[in-house]
Amino acid sequence: MALTNLYLTPTALLISLALMLGGCQSLNSQPDRSLYQQLGEREGIENVVEDLLYLIVEDERINQQFKGMDVARFHQNLTDQLCELSGGPCSYTGREMRELHSDMDITDTQFNALAENLILAMEQNDIPTGAQNRLIKQLLPLYPDIRNL
Template sequence: MGISRLLSSLGLALLLSACASAPRAGLYEQFGGRPGIEALVEELLVRVLEDERIAAQFAEVDLVNLNDRLVEQICAEVGGPCEYTGRTMAESHEGLAITEADFNALVEDLVAAMDARGIPRRAQNRLLARLAPMHRDIVSP
């Protein structure tokens, strides 16, 4: 093997190894950073308010505050530079009699909003896995 061919092979190997080890965008970046999360929450709230299954439960809710807390919460859950300043999920949902069906409707709306925003399925699943433990504090026994 000639020296130029050896150098070409070595260069190709180095290039391929660099590509293989290049970091993937973090979860926060996959959600589009703060602007992407804000757009996602807006999309989610529109869907929730149009969802006959659960819209009535949001009739008396301060939507501006809900929007702000959801942005903080999702941003924090996906590793962004945000801090959630809202109440705990148990405090926020106490006495609301949220059913399993209500919870599932909201999750369906969230998935539809993420799909509409073009968030990769793997990133969606990572967020949903981080939110799933909140189920016990949201759904009434």
């Protein structure tokens, strides 16, 4: 394999990892539990989003972007979104992803930083690794809208 083929941008790496690990679901000890249940249902997702907020505040790569935002609304809307994407009985009623993020000039590094913090928050809440990867996989289609591509 040519050396150039081994070079992956962080985003390509994240996507490859999610696809590879998504394909390993059969290795998961509880393959039939829905993703929503594995995340701890609504309450589990609320806890993950709360921990994600603390991690965002500490993260110099992205915290400037979040200055002045409505924390309660963010918590509610992101919880609804993750709940819906994981197959839970919720509906995201916030603004469109592209519209929300259009003026932020979000870079790949910042997108990956948020994904990394979400993984850390799930780790802190003992979410199984297979479920973490399945949720990240659900978020990947949002990438072009959030990056405004």
